[in-house]
Every structure is written in structure tokens, then in C-alpha cells.
Amino acid sequence: xxxxxxxxxxxxxxxxxxxxxxxxxxxxxxxxxxxxxxxxxxxxxxxxxxxxxxxxxxxxxxxxxxxxxxxxxxxxxxxxxxxxxxxxxxxxxxxxxxxxxxxxxxxxxxxxxxxxxxxxxxxxxxxxxxxxxxxxxxxxxx
Amino acid sequence: xxxxxxxxxxxxxxxxxxxxxxxxxxxxxxxxxxxxxxxxxxxxxxxxxxxxxxxxxxxxxxxxxxxxxxxxxxxxxxxxxxxxxxxxxxxxxxxxxxxxxxxxxxxxxxxxxxxxxxxxxxxxxxxxxxxxxxxxxxxxxxxxxxxxxxxxxxxxxxxxxxxxxxxxxxxxxxxxxxxxxxxxxxxxxxxxxxxxxxxxxxxxxxxxxxxxxxxxxxxxxxxxxxxxxxxxxxxxxxxxxxxxxxxxxxxxxxxxxxxxxxxxxxxxxxxxxxxxxxxxxxxxxxxxxxxxxxxxxxxxxxxxxxxxxxxxxxxxxxxxxxxxxxxxxxxxxxxxxxxxxxxxxxxxxxxxxxxxxxxxxxxxxxxxxxxxxxxxxxxxxxxxxxxxxxxxxxxxxxxxxxxxxxxxxxxxxxxxxxxxxxxxxxxxxxxxxxxxxxxxxxxxxxxxxxxxxxxx
Numbered sequence: 180x181x182x183x184x185x186x187x188x189x190x191x192x193x194x195x196x197x198x199x200x201x202x203x204x205x206x207x208x209x210x211x212x213x214x215x216x217x218x219x220x221x222x223x224x225x226x227x228x229x230x231x232x233x234x235x236x237x238x239x240x241x242x243x244x245x246x247x248x249x250x251x252x253x254x255x256x257x258x259x260x261x262x263x264x265x266x267x268x269x270x271x272x273x274x275x276x277x278x279x280x281x282x283x284x285x286x287x288x289x290x291x292x293x294x295x296x297x298x299x300x301x302x303x304x305x306x307x308x309x310x311x312x313x314x315x316x317x318x319x320x321x
Numbered sequence: 322x323x324x325x326x327x328x329x330x331x332x333x334x335x336x337x338x339x340x341x342x343x344x345x346x347x348x349x350x351x352x353x354x355x356x357x358x359x360x361x362x363x364x365x366x367x368x369x370x371x372x373x374x375x376x377x378x379x380x381x382x383x384x385x386x387x388x389x390x391x392x393x394x395x396x397x398x399x400x401x402x403x404x405x406x407x408x409x410x411x412x413x414x415x416x417x418x419x420x421x422x423x424x425x426x427x428x429x430x431x432x433x434x435x436x437x438x439x440x441x442x443x444x445x446x447x448x449x450x451x452x453x454x455x456x457x458x459x460x461x462x463x464x465x466x467x468x469x470x471x472x473x474x475x476x477x478x479x480x481x482x483x484x485x486x487x488x489x490x491x492x493x494x495x496x497x498x499x500x501x502x503x504x505x506x507x508x509x510x511x512x513x514x515x516x517x518x519x520x521x522x523x524x525x526x527x528x529x530x531x532x533x534x535x536x537x538x539x540x541x542x543x544x545x546x547x548x549x550x551x552x553x554x555x556x557x558x559x560x561x562x563x564x565x566x567x568x569x570x571x572x573x574x575x576x577x578x579x580x581x582x583x584x585x586x587x588x589x590x591x592x593x594x595x596x597x598x599x600x601x602x603x604x605x606x607x608x609x610x611x612x613x614x615x616x617x618x619x620x621x622x623x624x625x626x627x628x629x630x631x632x633x634x635x636x637x638x639x640x641x642x643x644x645x646x647x648x649x650x651x652x653x654x655x656x657x658x659x660x661x662x663x664x665x666x667x668x669x670x671x672x673x674x675x676x677x678x679x680x681x682x683x684x685x686x687x688x689x690x691x692x693x694x695x696x697x698x699x700x701x702x703x704x705x706x707x708x709x710x711x712x713x714x715x716x717x718x719x720x721x722x723x724x725x726x727x728x729x730x731x732x733x734x735x736x737x738x739x740x741x742x743x744x745x746x747x748x749x750x751x752x753x754x755x756x757x758x759x760x761x762x763x764x765x766x767x768x769x770x771x772x773x774x775x776x777x
Contacts (some may be wrong), residue, residue, distance in 0.1 A: 188549075188558070188579055189419035189463075191404060193443040213408040216416075238413060265413075266441055267405045271744070275406055278686070279663055281366075285411055 191215055192265035195258035204255040208245035209269045214238065217262030223254045234259065243286055246272055345374045347669075348498055348508040349479075350486050350521065352380025352471045353393050353451075354655050355643025356514035358662035360474035361412075366670040368477075376478065377508075379500065381485040384452055384468035391452030393467050394518055394624035395654065396542055396576060396585040398423075398560070399447040401439070401744040403656040412473060414447050417464045420578035421448040425559040426741050428721065429604040431566065432714045435721045436559065437734045437741075446560070446742060448578045455544035455581055455620035463579065489524045496638055510674045512665060513641045514658075517625050522645055530639060533632035535648070541586040541596055543621035549580050551610055556582060561608055562741050564708050567598055571701065572651065574741075575608055587651055591623070626654065630691050635679035640665045647687040650697040652743030660686060697747035700740060715773075716766035732759040 192215045195201055202208060204224055214237050221233040221241060232254060235241055241256050246269050258264075276282045347363065349356045360376050367374045384391045399407075399414065407414065422444035426437045439445055449466035475481060484500035489511065491497065496511035515521040522534045547555070561575040569589045576583040586599060599605060600615060627648045634641035642665050648657035661683075668674075668682040707713040720733040736753050739745035753759065 188421050189416035189447075191414060191416075191419060191422050191444050191447060193441070213413065215408075215413055238411065240409075265404070265408050265445065266443055267409055268441075271402050271405050272409065274746075274749075275402070278660070278689075279667070281663070281667060282406065282409060284369075285409065 190263050192263045195219075195262045195264060197258060197260050199258045201256045201258060201262075201264060202242050202252050202254075204253065205251050208242055208252050210266045211240055211242040211246050211269075211272070212256070213240045213265045213267060215263040215265050218259040219256050219262050219264070220259050221254050221256050229255075240267075240286070240289070243290065245269065246286075345372060345510070346506070346508045347374055347376040347510045347512065348496065348506070349376065349378045349512045349514060350489075350498070351514035351516060351643075352378045352382070352384070352474075352481060353467055353514060353516060353643065353658070354470055355516075355646075355658035355662050356380065356512070357467070357470035357474045358659050359512050359514060359642055359666050360479040361470070361477050362663045363666040363670060364474070364477040364479060366666055370670060372670060374478075375480070376474075377480050377482050377506070378471070378474065379482045379484060379486045379498065380471070381483055383483070384465040384471060387453040387458055388456035388620065389452075389622070391465060391468075392455075392620075392622070393451035393516070394542065394622045395451050396540075396574070396583060397449045397451050397466065397578070398576060398655075398743075399449055399466070400653045400656050401445045401742050403653065403659060404445050404447055406659070412470075414449075414466075414469070415464070418449060418466055418469045419447040420450055420454075420463050420581075421558065421576070422446070423448055423558060423560050423577075425557075426738065427559045427561045428718075428737065428741075429561060429563045429565075429608070430714045430718060431604060432711060433718045433722075434604075434607075435718055435725065437721060437725065437738050440731075440735070440738070444558070448560070448576050448583070450578065455546075457546070457618075457620070458581065486521070486524070489528060491528070494637070509638065510669060511639045513639065513645055514643045514662070516644045517627055525639075528636075528639075530636040531633045532636070532641065534645065535627040535631045536629035537625035538587070538589065538628045539591055539623050540626050541584070541591045541621070541623050543584040543596075543619055544578075544581045545584070545616065545619055546580055547582050547610070547613075552577050552580065552582065555608055555610060560741070563599075563602075563604055564704065564714065565599070565602055565604060566708050567595065567602070569595055570599065571705075573599055575605070587626070626651065629694070630687060634687060635676060635683055637676045638674050640669070640674075640679055640683060647690045649690060649743065650694040650747070651701070652697075652740075656743065657690065660690075693747045696751050700747055700750055704740070712767055712770035715770040716763060719766050719769070720762055729762070730758070732756060733763070 214235055216237055219235050220231055222229045223232055349360055356378055360378055364376060423446035424439050424444050428435050450463050451467050453465045454463050484502045484504055486498050487501045488499045489496055492507045495507050495509060497507045499505040517535060517537050525532050556577040563573040571588040574585045576585060627644050630647040631641055631645060634646040642661040643658040644654060646661050648654050664683050664686045668678055672678040672682050707717055724731040724734045736750055739750045
């Protein structure tokens with residue numbers, strides 16, 4: 180009990196309530212986010228529909244594309260329940276990555292894994308174009 | 322066995338070369354942040370390139386213990402930029418390790434008080450305990466930051482040897498370690514991460530490395546129990562910094578950490594008289610409950626911090642990282658440990674462990690920190706002038722207050738935020754001050770303060 184009380188003051192990042200939008204598709208971005216506590220969902224708007232691309236858990240990051248390119252956000256990210264998320268500024272990241280390029284290795288590795296999953300989902304959808312469930316389980320990439 | 326530094330050619334010292342012959346043996350003296358970061362990143366890089374390595378961390382202290390026995394004597398603030406970089410590396414600081422997440426700085430001067438909020442209104446600075454809390458704190462309330470990092474290194478495959486290294490000699494051009502407990506071993510590569518407190522650095526005087534330890538200055542750190550409610554009421558989630566016109570005092574801060582308040586004083590020859598003057602100042606008193614008295618028994622220490630870098634912090638098969646190698650002036654010591662540890666690990670795994678490799682790939686970082694510290698000295702000299710002149714303090718206070726109310730770009734706020742938090746390099750802080758609007762506003766506010774002074 181004492182430890183739980185002590186932990187309340189030690190949470191880093193910012194709290195987002197259930198359903199609160201953290202980043203919005205189409206908006207400009209200049210940071211990425213790392214989930215500290217809770218879960219978020221990654222959603223992409225297709226016309227009037229919203230497709231859930233992924234559910235991310237503590238330790239996962241999102242919004243990383245903004246660090247490498249100047250495009251608008253490709254998806255919306257919303258908190259599922261209460262989530263605590265830490266922001267990583269593009270400016271801080273870029274100044275460090277110039278000193279230490281290996282800092283980007285983990286990002287590249289995870290982006291590579293996401294691309295691999297996306298390729299697998301695309302292959303499944305191409306093979307079974309009328310089976311919507313083919314894409315669902317492994318297409319969890321933002 | 323010889324006391325002279327070996328003069329092996331770089332090609333025979335490349336870890337990549339050794340990889341095909343046998344397992345590489347690495348010794349790390351010191352299991353604080355620099356030693357743990359090095360171990361973590363060395364083993365990660367070794368795994369990435371398929372290098373078979375055995376890494377031993379010699380650390381006699383058990384950081385999981387509370388009080389002085391497990392403490393690494395430090396204010397314990399993880400800067401905003403380091404929190405972000407660690408999260409990017411996949412090292413997220415859990416709430417059990419962060420004693421207090423900080424969301425703002427409160428600047429106290431005799432002319433007034435102002436709050437500088439974190440640029441994104443987010444908890445991105447971590448106040449941590451280097452051990453498992455101060456003397457007398459209930460056990461299992463917080464986890465030690467140093468223990469947490471060492472655990473990450475152990476999870477990567479590091480082996481902790483809980484013994485104190487007593488001597489280092491050369492054994493056929495390889496470093497040989499002997500502990501007080503009698504263990505001895507010869508290694509391919511030695512990493513020194515002992516910090517600057519203690520006598521460990523004397524071991525390297527006779528090794529022919531030409532290593533000279535960094536310049537140091539004494540600080541004062543104390544932990545006082547105030548209780549959570551009092552802490553919330555008087556300190557909140559802010560770090561309180563003081564620009565007081567007290568002789569010999571460079572910088573002072575009150576850092577909230579759960580139930581406890583950490584006092585941290587930097588300056589020249591900090592003694593009891595200076596501590597007492599600081600505690601009795603009206604600016605400090607207003608942060609504390611009325612009538613608060615310093616208890617008779619409390620956890621305190623006077624550790625040394627570096628004021629200049631070491632000379633020749635590397636040689637064949639040896640590198641000095643963290644405080645005993647190169648660290649930023651006054652700020653972000655843990656961040657310096659991270660940067661130097663990672664640079665040393667990168668150099669060793671990707672390039673080699675000869676003096677020439679460190680000269681080409683590790684020294685540039687040391688030089689960058691050294692140059693930045695020169696700018697830092699300039700900034701602290703400027704801050705001292707503000708400390709000594711009331712009109713300048715008033716001008717600065719008005720500038721920040723105006724900016725925090727949303728009037729104009731937060732130029733002074735960001736300069737002070739980055740200076741206090743250690744989030745940006747001193748060079749970046751200096752560049753911020755070069756903006757013409759910064760000087761126009763500061764000069765304008767100085768003139769206003771001078772005009773408002775009563776004529777005697």
C-alpha cells in the first residue's frame with residue numbers, strides 16, 4: 180500500500196483519459212511517443228470508416244514517422260482506458276542521433292518488424308481479397 | 322608483469338580480431354550508471370555483431386540497500402533529455418524507481434518567485450534515489466535507480482562481482498585486477514567507472530597511462546523527511562532552484578522525492594556556515610513549513626562533483642567513463658555517464674580497444690563536452706552577475722513572469738529551463754541568448770528596474 184502511494188508521484192509522461200486523442204490523422208507532428216502505462220489504439224480513417232490498425236502496450240512507441248519525415252500524421256492514436264505517454268521531441272532526438280547514430284537502431288528495428296507484418300497482411304489480403312478477416316490479426320501496424 | 326602501458330599495435334587489439342579466437346573478457350570497475358550503461362550497451366552491441374563476450378562488473382556496494390550503504394551520493398535528477406533518450410533505447414523508468422516526476426521549476430530570488438513550466442506540460446524529469454532511499458526511510462518504498470540500471474545490464478548478460486578492486490597491473494599487456502577479497506583475473510579490456518568519490522583512481526597512477534583525474538569541487542546533499550502531505554503543500558511537483566546573493570554559493574536546489582526533500586548545494590568550499598545561511602534565508606524558509614527545524618539526525622553527504630575533465634581518459638585496453646572520465650559542468654552527470662559509456666562501448670565493439678581507436682572515436686565526445694563546459698562556465702559567470710545585481714534579478718524575474726503568462730516567446734524561460742534542467746547543451750543555451758529580442762527585452766527590463774530604484 181505504501182509503495183502504491185509512493186508510485187503515484189513517480190509516473191513520467193502525461194495522462195490521457197479513455198478515448199482521448201493523443202495524435203490526430205492529418206495533423207502536423209514533431210515528436211514521437213513512448214507508452215509508459217496503459218494501452219492505445221492506432222486508427223486510420225478511410226472515408227467515413229475508421230480502421231483499427233494496432234493496439235499498443237507499455238514500452239511501444241508511435242508517431243515515430245514524424246522524426247524522419249515532414250508529412251502529416253498517418254493515423255489517429257487514442258487512449259484505451261487511462262494511458263500515460265511520454266513525448267520524445269524531434270529536436271532532442273535529432274541532436275542526439277547526430278552524436279550517436281546507433282540511437283536510431285531500435286526504432287529502425289521495430290519499424291522493420293512492423294513492415295514485415297504489414298507485408299504479411301498485404302499478402303494474405305491479396306490472396307483472399309474477399310476475406311476481410313485475413314488482414315485483421317497481423318495488420319496491427321500504425 | 323609490468324607497470325608500463327603496453328604498446329600493442331591497434332590491429333592486434335581489435336575486439337573483432339579477438340572474436341574469432343576466443344571469448345573476450347571485459348572488466349568494468351564500478352556498477353553506477355556509467356558502468357551499468359557501458360555494460361548494457363556493450364553487450365547489446367556485441368550481440369548485434371555476434372561477438373562472444375564475458376563482462377564482469379566489480380561493484381562492492383549493494384544499491385538495493387537503503388541509507389548510505391546503498392547510496393551513490395548524488396542529487397539524483399535524471400534530465401528531461403535523458404528520460405527521452407532512455408525511453409527511445411527501450412529503458413523506461415518505472416514509477417517504483419522515480420521517487421518524484423517533476424513538471425516545473427520554481428525560481429526563488431530575493432526579488433520574487435516565478436514558476437517555469439515544462440515546455441509540453443508533461444512530467445519528463447525524474448527525481449530518483451541512487452540507493453533505496455535515505456537513512457531511516459521505510460524499506461521497499463522506492464527502488465534504487467542504480468540498482469535498476471545494473472539489473473538491466475545483468476539481464477543482458479553482465480556478471481556482478483560484489484568485491485572491491487584493490488589493484489590493477491599489466492599482465493602481458495593485458496589489465497589484471499585483484500580484489501580485496503583475493504579474486505584476481507586478467508582481462509582483454511578494462512573500463513573504469515569509479516566516479517570521483519573514493520580513492521579508487523589512485524590505482525591507475527602507476528600504470529603508465531598518463532591519466533590525470535578530473536578537477537573536483539565539494540557539494541552538499543541532505544535528505545529531510547517532511548511527509549507526503551507537507552511535500553505536496555509546500556513543494557508540489559516542482560524542483561525549486563535558488564539564485565541567492567550568498568558568497569561562495571553557485572547554485573542551490575530543493576528536490577522533492579516522495580516523503581523526503583533533497584537539499585542540493587553547489588559552490589566553493591561549502592561548509593556548515595554556508596549551509597546554515599542558506600537554510601536561514603527567507604527564500605528557503607518560504608518553501609518549508611513554518612517553524613521547521615533541521616533535525617539532529619538526517620541523511621547527508623558532501624560528495625565531489627567534477628569541474629573539469631580527466632587528462633588522457635583512455636589508453637590501450639583501458640577507458641575511463643562517467644565522472645572519472647568526462648562529465649558536464651554541474652549538470653546532468655547521469656546524462657554524461659550515458660553518453661560517455663555508450664561512446665566507449667561503440668568504440669570498443671565497432672572499432673577496437675587500442676589507444677588510437679579511442680583517440681579517433683571516443684575523444685571527440687570528450688572534447689565536445691569539454692568545449693561545452695567552457696561555454697557553461699561563461700553562462701554561470703553571467704548568472705553570477707545576475708545574482709549579484711538586484712536590478713538584473715528584477716529584470717529577469719519580470720521577463721520570465723511575462724513569458725509564463727503567455728506574452729511573447731519564452732526566450733528567458735527556455736534559457737533558464739535548459740540551464741537548470743541540464744536538458745540542452747550549454748552551447749544551445751548560449752545560442753538562445755544570441756537572439757536580438759532576448760537582449761532587447763532584457764535590456765529594456767534592466768532599464769525599467771534601474772529607473773524604478775529609489776534615489777538615495
